[in-house]
Amino acid sequence: DIVMSQSPDSLAVSLGERVTIKCKSSQSLLYTVNNHIYLAWFQQKPGQPPKLLIYWASTRQSGVPDRFSGSGSGTDFTLSISSLQPEDVAVYYCQQYLSLPRTFGQGTKLEIK
Amino acid sequence: QVQLVQSGTEVKKPGSALKVSCKASGGTFGYYSVNWVRQAPGEGLEYLGGIVPDSGTANYAQKFQGRLTISADAPSSTVYMELTSLQSEDTAIYYCAREGNYMDLWGMGTSVTVSS
Numbered sequence: 001d002i003v004m005s006q007s008p009d010s011l012a013v014s015l016g017e018r019v020t021i022k023c024k025s026s027q028s029l030l031y032t033v034n035n036h037i038y039l040a041w042f043q044q045k046p047g048q049p050p051k052l053l054i055y056w057a058s059t060r061q062s063g064v065p066d067r068f069s070g071s072g073s074g075t076d077f078t079l080s081i082s083s084l085q086p087e088d089v090a091v092y093y094c095q096q097y098l099s100l101p102r103t104f105g106q107g108t109k110l111e112i113k
Numbered sequence: 114q115v116q117l118v119q120s121g122t123e124v125k126k127p128g129s130a131l132k133v134s135c136k137a138s139g140g141t142f143g144y145y146s147v148n149w150v151r152q153a154p155g156e157g158l159e160y161l162g163g164i165v166p167d168s169g170t171a172n173y174a175q176k177f178q179g180r181l182t183i184s185a186d187a188p189s190s191t192v193y194m195e196l197t198s199l200q201s202e203d204t205a206i207y208y209c210a211r212e213g214n215y216m217d218l219w220g221m222g223t224s225v226t227v228s229s
Contacts, residue, residue, distance in 0.1 A: 001175075040215045042158075049208050049219035050150075050158065061217065093158055097215050101174040102148065104158040 002027050002096050006105035012113040019081035021108045023094035028074045029057070031098060038098035041070055041079045043090045044107075050093060054079065086112065115140035117209050117220035124226045130197040133223045135209030137190035142166045146212045147192040149183060151205040152222075159205075163212065166192055199227045 003026040013019050029038045037057035042050035052061045054070035057077055067082040081088055089112060094105040120134040135147060148163035162173035166185035173181050182195045192209060207223045210216040 038214070042216075044158075049222055050210075050216075051219075052215060052217050055215040055217070095158075095216070097212070100172050101162070102150075102160040102216075104150075104160065107157045 001101055002029075002099060002103050004094055004096055004103050004105040006092075006094060006108050008108060009106065010109040010111070012111045013084050014113045015086065016083050019084050019088070019110060021079045021092050021094075021110075023072070023077040023079070023105050025075045025077075025096055027098075029077075029096050029098050030074055037073065037077075038096055039070075039072070039077050040095045040097060041068075042093045042095065043088075044093065045090045053092075084110075084112070115211075115218065117211060117218055119207075119209060119220040119223045122224045122226075124228065125199050127200055127227060127229055129199050129227075130195060131199055131203070131225055132193055132195045133207050133209075133225070135192045135194070135220050137211075141190045142185075142187075142192070142211065144213070147183075147185070148210045148212050148216060149194045150208045150210055150216075152208070153202070153205040156205075161194065161196075161207075164192055166190070201227050203227050 005024045007022045039057040041054040044050045058070045069080045071078050091107045091109050116138045118136045118138045146165045149161040164171040164183045166187045171183045180197045185192045204227050209220045211218040
């Protein structure tokens with residue numbers, strides 16, 4: 001199984017500041033046949049299901065604000081929020097969909113400082 | 114617009130079985146697969162398995178092999194997740210999620226409590 005590890009487990013950031021969340025996979029998520037990276041990011045707020053933010057490591061899902069961005073290659077990935085807003089308080093998960101079983105990072109809890 | 118509608122809250126005894134449904138309302142699953150993901154209280158997301166409804170081909174995470182069955186009724190656009198030999202550790206919210214390549218549409222979840 002591909003192991004996904006996120007850092008940090010939690011962080012508190014001031015409103016308007018930049019947020020960076022890291023995700024590392026135990027194997028490369030690059031599928032060389034199509035040059036796609038099989039990595040997604042989700043946001044989960046209390047009492048709600050996860051919401052897809054980013055897929056193919058860097059493509060924003062429709063309707064997701066452009067302050068959210070994803071980057072990375074191979075085994076190291078980053079979710080960034082350019083300017084933290086109150087509604088961004090949530091837990092964020094990375095997930096690989098290259099192989100079965102699908103696996104998630106342990107989550108990063110984001111709070112306002 | 115397609116929504117995934119899950120069955121309601123369940124309270125189960127240890128040793129019993131659970132069956133949760135996930136229906137595509139307002140459309141069909143089409144070529145998508147449907148995954149099941151659970152979340153224990155205060156914990157992260159855990160993948161159980163998935164199915165391609167059109168073919169009925171299912172996959173299961175090793176941890177659940179032998180006590181998890183995922184099935185589908187394609188004409189009614191409904192997928193089922195059955196988990197047997199329930200223990201307190203199975204207390205969680207169970208989500209279904211549609212996947213083309215990535216999980217882009219999720220049900221609201223079914224709360225399951227296993228308690229004597």
